[in-house]
Amino acid sequence: MNTTTLERPETLLRALRDQLGAQAVLIGDDVPARNCNDWSASLPQRPLAVVRPTDAAGVAQAIATCRKGRLPFVPQGGLTGLCGGAAPQAGWVAISLERMVGIEEIDPASATMTVKAGTPLETIQKAADEAGFFFPLDLGSRGSCAIGGNLSTNAGGNRVIRYGMTRELVLGLEAVLPDGTVITSLNKLLKNNAGYDLKHLFIGSEGTLGIITRVVLRLFPKPRSTMAALCALKDYAGVVALLNAARSGLGPLLSAFEVMWPDYWEVITARGGVRPPVAPGHGLYVLVEAQGTDESVDAPRFESWLEGLMERGLLADGAVAQSLAQTQKFWAVRDICAEFGQILGPHISYDIGLAVARMDEFATRCKAALARGIPGCESVYYGHIGDGNLHLVSWVTGLSIERQPKAEMDAIIYGLVRELGGSISAEHGIGTMKKPFLGHARSEAEIALMRTLKAALDPDHLLNPGKVV
Numbered sequence: 136m137n138t139t140t141l142e143r144p145e146t147l148l149r150a151l152r153d154q155l156g157a158q159a160v161l162i163g164d165d166v167p168a169r170n171c172n173d174w175s176a177s178l179p180q181r182p183l184a185v186v187r188p189t190d191a192a193g194v195a196q197a198i199a200t201c202r203k204g205r206l207p208f209v210p211q212g213g214l215t216g217l218c219g220g221a222a223p224q225a226g227w228v229a230i231s232l233e234r235m236v237g238i239e240e241i242d243p244a245s246a247t248m249t250v251k252a253g254t255p256l257e258t259i260q261k262a263a264d265e266a267g268f269f270f271p272l273d274l275g276s277r278g279s280c281a282i283g284g285n286l287s288t289n290a291g292g293n294r295v296i297r298y299g300m301t302r303e304l305v306l307g308l309e310a311v312l313p314d315g316t317v318i319t320s321l322n323k324l325l326k327n328n329a330g331y332d333l334k335h336l337f338i339g340s341e342g343t344l345g346i347i348t349r350v351v352l353r354l355f356p357k358p359r360s361t362m363a364a365l366c367a368l369k370d371y372a373g374v375v376a377l378l379n380a381a382r383s384g385l386g387p388l389l390s391a392f393e394v395m396w397p398d399y400w401e402v403i404t405a406r407g408g409v410r411p412p413v414a415p416g417h418g419l420y421v422l423v424e425a426q427g428t429d430e431s432v433d434a435p436r437f438e439s440w441l442e443g444l445m446e447r448g449l450l451a452d453g454a455v456a457q458s459l460a461q462t463q464k465f466w467a468v469r470d471i472c473a474e475f476g477q478i479l480g481p482h483i484s485y486d487i488g489l490a491v492a493r494m495d496e497f498a499t500r501c502k503a504a505l506a507r508g509i510p511g512c513e514s515v516y517y518g519h520i521g522d523g524n525l526h527l528v529s530w531v532t533g534l535s536i537e538r539q540p541k542a543e544m545d546a547i548i549y550g551l552v553r554e555l556g557g558s559i560s561a562e563h564g565i566g567t568m569k570k571p572f573l574g575h576a577r578s579e580a581e582i583a584l585m586r587t588l589k590a591a592l593d594p595d596h597l598l599n600p601g602k603v604v
Contacts, residue, residue, distance in 0.1 A: 144204045148184045148228075151200045155193055159234075161185045170229050173216040174276075175568055178537075182209075182223040187234045191348040195315040197230050198346075201597060202315070209599045210342040212253060212281030216288060217484055218566030220341040220602055230346060232283055239349070241266045245323045246354045247306060252283025252347045259352065268354035271298040271390075275473040283347045289339035291562030296521040297390045297426075298355070300562070302338045307351035310337045313344075313593035321351050336588070341564045343599045344592050358390075360430035362437040363462040366444075367417035367452035371495035374419050376449055378491070378521055381423055384440045388433065391424035392521035393469045396498055399517045403471050407478045411468050412454035412461075419495075422469050424462075472517065475528055482530035483541050485548055488523050488558035497525065497555055504547050505529055509540050524561035549575050565603045573604065 145162070152160035161167070162184045171179035183206065186197040201208040208228040211221045223229050232253035239249040246268065250259055257277040263270040274280060274292045284290075286308065290301045298304065307322030320333060337345050368374055374394055381389050400420055403409040413420060427433030437455075444450050456462040475482060489497055498516040505512045511531045518525035529544050549559050553575035560569055560576070573582060585604045589596075 142204060144183055144206055147200050147204045147206075151186065151196065154196060155186070155188060159187050159189070159193070161187070166229075169214060170211060170231060171223065173211075173214045173219065173221040175217050175219040175222060175566065177219045177222050177567065180223055180225050180227075182225070182227045182229040185211075185229045185231050187231045189234050191309055191311055191317045191319075194230060194232075194311045194346055194348055195317055197228070198311060198313070198315040198598075201228050202595070205595075205597070207597050207600050210283075210287070210346040212284030212287070213255065213276065213279045214284075215276040215280040216284065216564065216566065217486070218341075218560070218564045218568040220288065220564050220566035220599070221284065222567070224601075232281060232346075232348070235283075235348060238262045241268075241354075242323065243267075247323045248352045248354055249321060250282055250350055250352065252286075252349060253281045256280050256282055256285060263354055264357065266354075267357055269357045270304070270352060270354055272301055272304055275470055282350055282352070286338050286347050286350060287340065287342045288564040289562070291519070291522065291524060293391050293393070293519065295519060295524070295562075296392055297387070302335065304353050305334060305338060305350060306353055308334045308337065308347055309349035310345040310347045313595070313598040317348075318345070319349075321349060323351055325353075336592075339564075341566060341599070341603050343589060343602050343604075345598075356428070358426035358428070360427040360433040361459065361462055362388075362425045362427075362434055363456040363465045364423050364437075364441055365411065365413045365454050365465050365468065366421045366423060366441075366450050367413045368419050368421065368449070369451050370418045373449055373451075374421060374495075374520070375491065377421060377423070377444070380440075380444060380449070381425075381521075384443075385425050385437070388425040388427050388437075389423070389521075390426045391422065392519065393422040394494075394518060394520040395420040395422075395469065396516040398502070398513075398515040399472075402475075402478065402515050403468065407471055407474065409468055409471055412465070413452050417451050422465055424466075469517070472526070472528075479528065479530055480532065481534060481536040481539055482528045483539055483544055485527045485529070485544075486561050486563040487525050487527075487548070487552050488561035489525055489552070489555060490557070491520060491523055493555050493557075494518070494520060494525055497551060497557070498527070501527065501548060501551050504551065505544065508547055509543050512540070512544070522561075545572065552576070567602055570601075570603065 170185045211231040235251040235253035309319045514529040516527045549572040558576045
C-alpha cells in the first residue's frame, strides 16, 4: 500500500477516541508508564496510544483503526510476562484488556465459568471458591496476571502435575482475528469433535494470531482436605524415588511436587530470612502437596505414606503441616522466589523444560559453566520438576539489570538445554527474549509451519509482529 495515502495516526486515534470514549483511548503523554513494558528485562518503549476497549466489538474497532494507519498493535493483559510478549515498540498501539474484567456466568451443571479476558486470575479463583468450586491454575502473580494472558502463554504454575497446563482448563473462547473478525466459540462441552478445535490456535500463541476476549473455564470440585510436607533428601536419586512413590502412593491426591536445590535453600534462609521447618545441610528439598475430599481419611493416609518413606530411609528429614496456616508457611518457602528482586537485586530469570531424569545433571553442569564462563556469576535452581519444569535465576552481584551479562548467560543456559534435549520455555513463552533460541527446541519444519499459520492469519504482520517466530 502507498503510505502517502494513509491518514495520520493522530487523526485516526482521535477518531477512535470519539467512538469509544475519552477513557478508552490514551494518546501520547497520557499513556501510562505501565503500558510501556511487561515484567521482562527489555527496555520500556512508549506506544503511540493505549486503547482500552470493554468488549470484542471495541477490540475489532481498535484493530480496524490500526489497519487503516498500518500501525502495529500488541495485546496487553496484566503485563506480568517475562519474555517481552506484551511489550510494545515505539510507533505501536497497545490494545489493553484492563477494562474487560468480570465473571459473566458460573454454570454449576456444566462446572464452567465464563469470564472476560482481562479478569485477574485471583478474582477467578475467589469466585470459583465462593461458588463451591475450585479453579486450579495458580501462579505467584495471581493478583496481577489476567486470564487472557494466562491463555496466550499457556501458563503452567504449581499444580500442572495434577490438572495440566492452562489449555487443559479451557473449553471455549472468543477471540478477535488480526483482520478484526470476531470468532465466538464459547463452548461448554467437554466432548466436542466438530472439526478443528480452534481455541488451540490462540492458546499459547502469545497474542500473535488473535486477541482473546472471553473464556469458558473448567471448574473442579473444591478440595475438602489439603496435606503438605517439606522433605529433605540426600541426593537427586532420592527425589526421583520420592516422585515415583508420590505418584503410586498418593495417586490422584498428588497436587504439587516442588523441588529446591541447596543453593536456593541457602539464599532464602541466609539472605531472605526464611525459617523453614527443615534444617539446612541436605542434598535437596521437596514440598509435596496432596488434596482430597475427606480429611478424616486423607490426612491419616498422607501421614502413613510419609512414615513408610521414613522407615525405608528415603527421607533424611521431614515436616508435616498440621494446619492450613502451616501449609501456607510451607508454600511461602517456595513462593519467596517472587521476592528475589529484593533479596538478590538485579537478576535474570529462566524457565526451562527437561526430562525429569536430567534435571540434576543440568543444574550441576549449568551452575559450574556459569561460574566458570562469567566472572562473579551466581545461580540458584528450583522448580516444579514433576511436570518437567526447572526454574533458575542467575546474576552478577553489583551490576544493574542493564549491565547483567544476559547474552553470555543465555548462550550457556540455552546451549546446555539444547544438548540435553530440553525446551527453552516450559511455561513463560517465547516473546522476543527467547526468539533467537527457538531453534534449540523446535525443528526447522515446526518453525516453518508456525510462520505459515502466522502469515495466513496476519498477512500484513501488524498483530504483535516480530514475536515468537
